Amino acid sequence: MNRQTIIICCSIFISSINLIGQEIPKIIGSQQKLVTNYLPDFSYAGYHFGESKIPESQGKIVNATDYGVKANDGLDDSKALLKAIKACNEIEGNVVLQLPAGRIILSDILYIERSNFVLRGAGSGETGTEIYCPRPMMYFKDPESLAELREYLNTFDKRQREPENNVDLPFSQYAWSGGIIWTQVPKERVKSYLDKYEPKSNPLAKVSSGTMGEHIITVSDIKGLKVGDIVELQLFNKDGENGEIIKDLYKGANVKPGSHHWKFPMLPIVRQQVEIIKIAGTKITIKTPLTISIKPSYQAQLVEWKHLNEVGIEHLRFTFPDIPRIAHHVEPGNNAIFLTRLFNSWVKDVTITNADSGILAEEIANVTIQDIVTNGDHMAHYTVTLGGVHNVLVKNLKIYNKAVHPLSFNTFATKNVYQDCEIFVDPLLDQHSGANHQNLFDNITVHITPDKNSSYALFGGGGADYWKPSHAPYSTFWNLNILVSNPDKISKPVLLYGMKDGPFARIIGVNGNCKFDVKYEPDAYIEFLNIPIDKVPSLYDYQLKKRLK
Template sequence: MELFNRTYTLILGIWACSTLTGQAQDLPDLLSNRAIAQANYLPDFSYAGYHFGEDPLPGLTEGEVLYATDFGVIPNDGRDDSKALQQAFSAAHEVPGPVTLQLPPGQIILSEVLYIERSHMVLRGSGSGANGTTIYCPRPMSYFADPPALSELREYLVELDKRQREPENNLDLPFSQYAWAGGVIWTRQPGVRTKAYLDKYDAEPVVLCKVLTGKRGTHQLTVTSSEKLKVGQVVQIEWYNTEGQKGSLIKALYGESPLKIGTHHWNYPTHPLVQQRALITRIAGNKVTIKDPLLMDIREAWAPTMVEWLHLEEVGIEHIRIAFPMAPNIAHHVEEGYNAIYLTRLFNGWVTDVKIENADSGILTEEIANVTVSDIETSGEKIAHYSVAMSGVYNVLVQRLRVRNVVRHPLSFNTFSTKSVYADCQVEVAPILDQHAGANHQNLFDNIRVNVSLNGADEYPLFAGGGAGYWKPAHGAYTTFWNIGVTFGDGFETTRVVTLNGMADGPMARLLGIYANRKIAVVYGPDAYIERVNSRISDIPSLYQYQLDMRTR
């Protein structure tokens, strides 16, 4: 209650201040009505992004600059540059301080994975436009040597007999290891699993302390001992379902609605069900203050623990175009590995000004936090699996993504994604605001524009969610949609209302400012808070930016 009162008072203070200056804002009830706001929790999404959204992305970074041409990279000569690029990457990894590897303008040919395995490194091209840097990959990753980091995934796919079965299309093919992992540019922490799939490879986490008290939305925790902690350290807070199929942590995630809960929520009690990467800002005895608000309450039954989280920092990829040849579309989950960028184990990093053409997946992610991905464009004739996908992420901001190609999951929050944001994005064809199951919750679709072809229908599944049944429901509590603008390109011969639907099992969502160039109705279940349908919230175009301004002013 104390946190709510502080936040609510701050909102009213800003509103009152703007009123005095003649700039009164037309706030929705969820922000302006105390009773409604108290009954419908709205997360603070403003901590998403590089340095918690408080610092701009670096321009010209400090440190040594290496030029790829000094290592034998010759653009536009039609020859493979992989070996020269590997030498340049090796040299960059040996520089003791911050380093930028500068790529020349023109086309560079790449047929091997380039791993970034150190902090304070920037891979910079000469621009994503016609006169900039193009990394051209003539072959998919399925023709590369198998990455050792994906050996557990390969074993998992075989052991669980993961196959794409479509009898109506005479199709029965094994899943590809590149359906949701891998990229020709890949950030990774050496010696750390990319993602856990099989229990037999589990190792004991490095436990720093147990967490004793703390309330969702606050910043202070009480721990058993702060002896292994220090200010500036990034740790992972973990919550476990120790109570089985009807556990209270499951109820906290999904509420009281009678939803079908997938077996992964209780079959793996030694795996955390909820995770938060947290920056420690203050330690006083056994009182620990973290930078951003606590994701969940601290309860003894959830065995809350603070563990070591190994990661890279200050890694950037910028100003390049990554292109693949047009290749046959085989099937969903059978992608050959035309994947551009794979971000893993990264904190306070960025990808900006990147254009990606004919990819299976543009940018894939796993276990990253406080990363900004901005000014990205995906295009091409190939049917893609993902554009920029969020999986296992925390406080990640994807901003100004333009999806110009057909993508099965154009904007997607996947397993364990929390407190992350798609903002100011545009999906030009076959849009889906996908939530892909796996305890993903408290995420934001913010100020999104989509183009829809109805093809004679009076409804469109804009909110359709994917994911495996063992991880259902499609999402947990407090997923938020703010100012979602729909442009229909057809269907104007009728005045019938168009229904936007597709989500049957995502509980306690918040949908505000869903509007279109035709009258619409919104159907979203269960226990959704819906406000301002057919009306854009013009005074607050972006909830993320509004909350950031409110927090930092």
């Protein structure tokens, strides 16, 4: 007989469940389309929607050594690397820029601004390629693409104020942006900060309806769209604080949306990068399912989305000096990789030591980031973070260093997946506000040390109040493996807590080397507590296999 203990504390608070003989969680049964136990399909995340493996890229190989890059000579290689990049940009077709083994010194930003390009090292290990960055980006020339961000930070006097630590310092432009390796489409705005720079709308089609979880949208005024196009679907709130889209986005949850949900009517509050797979009159079929149903009041539209394709960064490591950490948001810019404007691209086999942020991302879709290690003594802001991105898969990320936000879904992130990741020190599963929704923590392992009350704040809700709540409905945690440092000394279930404003989360399969309770507010769906999901260890793999079958 199944037994289930439920403790109600403002939210669903479920203690141990003993479900003898049950093979798979009920939420992946036949009724998952119902609002009460809706479970998004996360299987479209990653390179080519998860349907293709990251390629061993072929093409013309350009050796960086031919342009003056010389490893292990103690001299700066920036100018030589920039020459090599320029040479690659003049070659048509697939290009691989091959870096030599050994230490390469870099003190300038390498911009990747073309498709069909791979930056490849000789490996991420000790005998591979090391990119050593002796000084942070704060000493570089200010990037043109961050001019709007700099103006925003100055206009609104964004500062880190910690009177108790004698800190009153302006935010750094590199706190959540920028990287030594930086993908971009030249002259394209990546992130909105100021209304005056919002472009005039030029829709390729107006969208009047569509159903959450489905693939067909109703359109009008089509302009030049064709099957195979990759475009951006944008939904707006132009009806103020009581806008219908705010109510629909949060599904009537007991949360209070912040002012940014209505103060910027020109800014799309929900967006997806989508591939057009069929056009039939007023009906368009898109490859990936909608994250929210569309109504006429949302003034939804399809617009051009400029991006790069088939870009890879692989087989190398980054090392930064272990400089003193001053304060949150004033990081000087020891950031390894900044991914913007990418589709069907990848980063793999990369180790990052002593970074402020390892890999940052904005405005990318269907990118796979896998086999990443972050380590070092330096306290990081982010390791690999996902903000303003769609269908990104982060797989096999190992985090050995302390970080403010070890795993983080940030503003506007939708349908992204952290899979098979492991956090070895001070773990936190962060959802960073900003209308992010329907993201998945999948088969994650964390190492924790509970406090004296046998509790641990595992679930984080970062971000500014004006973008609260921490996430919208259907964020999902699947098969969380919790390893307690001293299980023999634990006499009662460890309470995992921390989230107070994350509505309708799905928490399935919290288990580990002792017993756990979960407190997650409000209205979480919790199943398979203290039971490993042996039959379905990865929701992403399960859904992908089911879809492709």
